[in-house]
Amino acid sequence: MNYLPLFLDLQSKPILVVGAGEVAFNKIILLLRAKAIVNIIAREVSSEIKYLINKKKVNWIAKEFDLSYLNRIFLVIAATNDKNLNKYIFKSCNKRYLFVNTVDDKTKCSFIFPSIIDRSPIVVACSSGGTAPVLLRFLREKIESILPMKIGNVAKLAGKWRVIVKKKIVHPIARRNFWERLFKSIFVQHILNGKKKEAIGILKKNINSNNILIGEIILVGAGPGDSGLLTLRGLQILQEADVVLHDYLISQDVLDLIRRDAKRICVGKRCGFKTITQDKIIQLLILLARKGKKVVRLKGGDPFIFGRGGEEIEAIKKAGINFQVVPGITSGIGVAAYAGIPLTHRKYSQGVIFITGHKSNDGFLNNWSILSDSSYTLVIYMGTLQALEISKKLIFFGRLKSTPVAIISQGTTFNQKVIISSLDQIDKIIKSFITPSLLIIGDVVSLHKKLSWFQNEKHML
Numbered sequence: 001m002n003y004l005p006l007f008l009d010l011q012s013k014p015i016l017v018v019g020a021g022e023v024a025f026n027k028i029i030l031l032l033r034a035k036a037i038v039n040i041i042a043r044e045v046s047s048e049i050k051y052l053i054n055k056k057k058v059n060w061i062a063k064e065f066d067l068s069y070l071n072r073i074f075l076v077i078a079a080t081n082d083k084n085l086n087k088y089i090f091k092s093c094n095k096r097y098l099f100v101n102t103v104d105d106k107t108k109c110s111f112i113f114p115s116i117i118d119r120s121p122i123v124v125a126c127s128s129g130g131t132a133p134v135l136l137r138f139l140r141e142k143i144e145s146i147l148p149m150k151i152g153n154v155a156k157l158a159g160k161w162r163v164i165v166k167k168k169i170v171h172p173i174a175r176r177n178f179w180e181r182l183f184k185s186i187f188v189q190h191i192l193n194g195k196k197k198e199a200i201g202i203l204k205k206n207i208n209s210n211n212i213l214i215g216e217i218i219l220v221g222a223g224p225g226d227s228g229l230l231t232l233r234g235l236q237i238l239q240e241a242d243v244v245l246h247d248y249l250i251s252q253d254v255l256d257l258i259r260r261d262a263k264r265i266c267v268g269k270r271c272g273f274k275t276i277t278q279d280k281i282i283q284l285l286i287l288l289a290r291k292g293k294k295v296v297r298l299k300g301g302d303p304f305i306f307g308r309g310g311e312e313i314e315a316i317k318k319a320g321i322n323f324q325v326v327p328g329i330t331s332g333i334g335v336a337a338y339a340g341i342p343l344t345h346r347k348y349s350q351g352v353i354f355i356t357g358h359k360s361n362d363g364f365l366n367n368w369s370i371l372s373d374s375s376y377t378l379v380i381y382m383g384t385l386q387a388l389e390i391s392k393k394l395i396f397f398g399r400l401k402s403t404p405v406a407i408i409s410q411g412t413t414f415n416q417k418v419i420i421s422s423l424d425q426i427d428k429i430i431k432s433f434i435t436p437s438l439l440i441i442g443d444v445v446s447l448h449k450k451l452s453w454f455q456n457e458k459h460m461l
Helices: 022-033 047-054 083-094 134-148 151-168 174-182 184-191 196-207 230-239 278-290 309-318 329-337 387-394 421-431 443-451
Strands: 016-018 037-041 059-062 075-080 099-102 115-119 122-126 216-221 243-246 262-265 294-299 322-326 351-356 376-381 404-409 419-421 436-442
Touching: 016 022, 016 216, 022 037, 022 047, 075 083, 075 196, 083 099, 115 134, 122 134, 122 151, 134 230, 151 184, 151 196, 174 184, 174 196, 184 196, 184 322, 216 278, 216 309, 230 294, 230 322, 243 436, 278 294, 278 309, 294 309, 309 322, 329 376, 329 436, 376 387, 387 421, 387 436, 404 421, 404 443, 419 421, 419 443, 436 443
Parallel strands: 016 037, 016 075, 037 059, 075 099, 216 294, 216 322, 243 262, 243 294, 351 376
Antiparallel strands: 115 122, 376 436, 404 419, 404 436
């Protein structure tokens, strides 16, 4: 370890910055966020720094550097274009045991600025020791993505109650367990959602209780397949989950984003295979939540678009379990985009209709006269098995036989397969497709050849 990470309290401490250009400005802004007293030495100052001077945010104390200005200073930043001056400042600070940072010259630094993720009072600092700044930026983006913007509010509220909790729960191990359970509960989500009163209510209730906190259930939409299409909020939830109940259709790339020590249970349904019933899935969700677990129900696409999310939430609500829903990019939208098919277009389609290809117990209940209107794009989920019957119905109610049709399997993944045909030719191509597949019917499909950008493998008929 070449550098020891430290967090310095700079509030009301005098800092000297020699130089007043763009680089110096960036450091000054950081120092001001730490509530330091910033003194500047520079012959000329940039317009940004001049604004800070006029607003009395910083002090412009001199135009020329002198050793006397190092007296009663906490740390120094050298940010001039004069290498000899920077070297002189560095040596002078070392003799006085002052922390000094020479911008863009690691050899003349007794400390360096890390890359900072600020969720005050939670602050994460990362450094590569100046060896790989681009890699460091990449890592920072990763960390930024999994830390909710308001997570600092959780720490603030916990800090206010820390003394009270310590008095109520004297034993250190019991107190640690209390905080661990609390931070895994809906308490955190209430704060993130701005429900401070509800969060405090949960905290008060559990200070005087030895019961394990009731868990919660979160429905998360995983998107259509590509892990890059998982929402930021979805990623954050997967990193917090204790148990994840997921479908068969969830890609391995998305599953790899789940917290490593979280338990994974596959509860997906597949046509032709004996699988767990919907009632059993709901019972399992509620059972796990009542054990104090943070349970994630991970569904392909969006939970509320043919994902039976509404049924699950109704049962969870009835059972009195805390819940939330994280929407996802529904397959109809994501897959169409990756196939280069705009679902609406001023010249081709005035709207889009989503339906499912599965039969209900009483047969198809769709309004076929509306579905056969050529001014609408029709997107059919799970439509492969009923594709022939659907095409006959549409033609019977007025859709042209020549209406373009796209059949897409494993959309948004590198195994994506697209076949373009027409409504009256579906029977000739549907047998070559695996399930589940998505059907897109409408004139916008004709744009696929022109706008396709993602596919590795393309089949046209």
